[in-house]
Amino acid sequence: MPKQDAGRADDNAGLAGFGRYAGPATLILSSLADGPKHGYALTKDVEEFAGIRLAPGTLYEALARLEAQGLIEAIESADRRRPYRLTAAGATALQAHLDAQRRVTDTGLRRLRVHWWTA
């Protein structure tokens, strides 16, 4: 199997079937990678590290989807703001997805260096 095909297969294994939700899903999983957070804390964290503000509807669409796939889980809490945490399956999926993204990033940067900035 060619190298790039292998990368794509890995990516599909990471966030399979997320389609247009893959972006918000990656941001949420990345945010939860350093510990549980509730909705508002997630929004602020993502805004801080990615410069993207997830709108409430979009955030909960992605949260519901991630929860249904078992990639995150809600933690019982006395607070009305229920926190979520990454599951083992979620960590594996995020790792696979980010690995695939890194391959794309590395390839793009390498090609830019070779064909654009060497002259």
Place this chain on the structure above:
Amino acid sequence: MDRVTTARTPRDRAAGLLRWYPRVWRERYGEEFTELLIADIAERPASVLRTLDVARAGLLARLAAAGLAELHVEPLADPGRRLRGSLGTLGAALMLCLALGTALCSQLAIAWARTVPASVAVPARQASLVMSVALLAFAALVVLAVLPVGFAITRNFSRRLLAPLLVLAAAVTALVFGAHHFIYQWPGTGGHGGLLPGGVQAFAWSLTFWFSSAWAHWAWLAGFGGWELAWMVASPLALAAATAAAMTLVRRVEFSPRLLAYETRLAAVACAIMGVFLGGCGYWICTGRHPVSVADAYAGLLDVAATVCLALALAAAYQAQRTALRTLRLARR
């Protein structure tokens, strides 16, 4: 919307936004989502984009709850409930297809019975043949679908089913008696025989008496008797009540997985048959002018509008059937 409601407290505004979502979603995420909205409103008091985003996501969740959108949007619903939701929507969409199909077929049955120029009669008769056969096959499927459901209802009867059962019985009784009463007015008597017995055609026409271009001709409408007008208004309402009651029943009864699978597969065949019906309809619309000699353009427009509605209902039924099928596959894993 947000701008208009700035005088309300953030909690009131959050509660207003939450109404975009279906009950099942609110039960699961409502509390925490409200807290997020309150914090977001405090930070950005006026945001049209937030309102649009919540409205979009809420409507998508409603579609999912009705079995018309992707499964993951609906939170943690058990497969049986999801499946019953899809089948309820499917049943309503197919019921609409059946009502519009019957109305269109009735129009063509009148044309079949009358002597009209061959240029318009031939395509109308060819289309009528396809549509009548499809409608008969569809009616046979309805019987095959309803019988086991009726059996399951009698076996799992509970008080929750009483109200929708009574509404369904009352609506169906009203439809049958009303349609039977107005049979004598059927204009398709005389001339050619047609595909179906005259009594059946007349009953179908009387049942869909509301499907008339008279709504666009006030002078014509004014010539109708009081009881006829009442029937034209009451019959679609009775049909809607019967459909709503049937949907409620399907969503409230605990069906066995085997029966749910059977109904889902039957629905796939029903969608295919309705597709054939739609093909016949499209052929009629495209190749033949309206063959009924009422000499007005509105009848043609009415048929086109009904065909478009039928196509939309069929698309909804197909989507609900696909969702039901996916839920079945997921439940088996």
